[in-house]
Amino acid sequence: MHASKKAIPPSVVKRLPKYLAYVQALCLEKVEWVSSNELAEQLGLTSSTVRQDFSYFDFSGISKRGYETIGLQNMLINILGVDTAWQVVVVGAGNLGRALALHEEFPRRGFNIVGIFDKDPTKLGMKVGALDVKPMRELPTVIGRHKVNMGIVAVPAVAAQSVADLLIVAGVKGLLNMALTHIVAPDTVSVIDSRIVASLLELSHSVSFSR
Amino acid sequence: MHASKKAIPPSVVKRLPKYLAYVQALCLEKVEWVSSNELAEQLGLTSSTVRQDFSYFDFSGISKRGYETIGLQNMLINILGVDTAWQVVVVGAGNLGRALALHEEFPRRGFNIVGIFDKDPTKLGMKVGALDVKPMRELPTVIGRHKVNMGIVAVPAVAAQSVADLLIVAGVKGLLNMALTHIVAPDTVSVIDSRIVASLLELSHSVSFSR
DNA sequence: CTCTATCTGTCAAACTTTTGACGAAAGGGA
DNA sequence: TCCCTTTCGTCAAAAGTTTGACAGATAGAG
Known part of the structure; x- marks a missing residue:
């Protein structure tokens, strides 16, 4: 193949x-x-x-x-592997999560955002583009129904691991971690870190030490 | 030191x-x-x-x-180098740029966002937290006045290099590139890529090929 | 048709990063 | 006190990555 x-x-x-x-x-x-x-x-x-x-x-x-x-x-x-369309969910409907759910570049490259979730009840039902924010308990259903294979973890560091665990149990095969924490996952699941804050810290180091 | x-x-x-x-x-x-x-x-x-x-x-x-x-x-x-406070500007007031300007994690780690810019006249004056979106021509003034040392490039790929050049000329020493393009910079300026889309593509590869 | 300049594919050397092994330091129990 | 276990610091081997060099292929000019 x-x-x-x-x-x-x-x-x-x-x-x-x-x-x-x-x-x-x-x-x-x-x-x-x-x-x-x-x-x-x-x-x-x-x-x-x-x-x-x-x-x-x-x-x-x-x-x-x-x-x-x-x-x-x-x-x-x-x-x-971009020849297949990927179905993606975003967990965390803070500024970052919402921005990612709306990011035009994703669908353009074959990543369809099919759901956005948050545990904060005040955020539920909030419109994010065509989607509305759903409670965490609906995560497994949406993942099953849309055959979702990737999840974007855009929650605060303390919650990252537990959200990851929920996604993994629901059957997601890839995680994009936006939190500063390390996420532990079985090796059937790939995790990639895209931690913006970590990049800024790295930048801070190289600026401090450049001649 | x-x-x-x-x-x-x-x-x-x-x-x-x-x-x-x-x-x-x-x-x-x-x-x-x-x-x-x-x-x-x-x-x-x-x-x-x-x-x-x-x-x-x-x-x-x-x-x-x-x-x-x-x-x-x-x-x-x-x-x-996080013992010094960094002054940062964001260029690009799209979804991603605005989310980054509002990201609570940055000030918490010593990165103060002191300005957000966009070339699109319809976005000018838009409120983003305590800041409002300024036109590109004010970039040098703001950078000079606040002694800004880092810039976050959150514009579409085609504009990334020219925005980077403006930031460099204005005296910024570090760039965080959110666009999928490579940015060319003199070696007195550090560039770090935090390209979310690139990470998703990488993830797509590892999910496709995991056993 | 031949010559030349450009560009690929490959190999091995140089460099970087990760890992495993082991001696020595330190704390705690007998 | 003395031994046993944990954990560090260091070193050298192993693994991974980048670079430079060069033979061979090809397009285009003369």
């Missing part, structure tokens, strides 16, 4: 979304070819890294031309 | 916010000691990694007890 020589190393997977974003832009501009050199320059990498990365998948470039943009795009879409 | 034996490797810096979050929680619960083993288990690491990481800073544990939580917390705060 998914064609690739062997498992792709994590370091490479992290760069794939970058490649995809750039190649999609090129496709829209009707550019047909792109070289490892151009990709490297635009994405802050070396051309060697780019070629090495692409060597993990069944896709070849042509000397003197580079890589065919549409083919590359399809390859990346396939490898990233 | 900042006490540390030598430059801390990037891999270690990435983990520091995790340690800090956990240790701060312990401090609140009045726990006085924590072992490398407990940290490892709670944060999904090995105890060896934890001890190796801490060996980069001037801070020692005690055999049979572990690390003193308050001292560790202070050390991490110092190294992450």
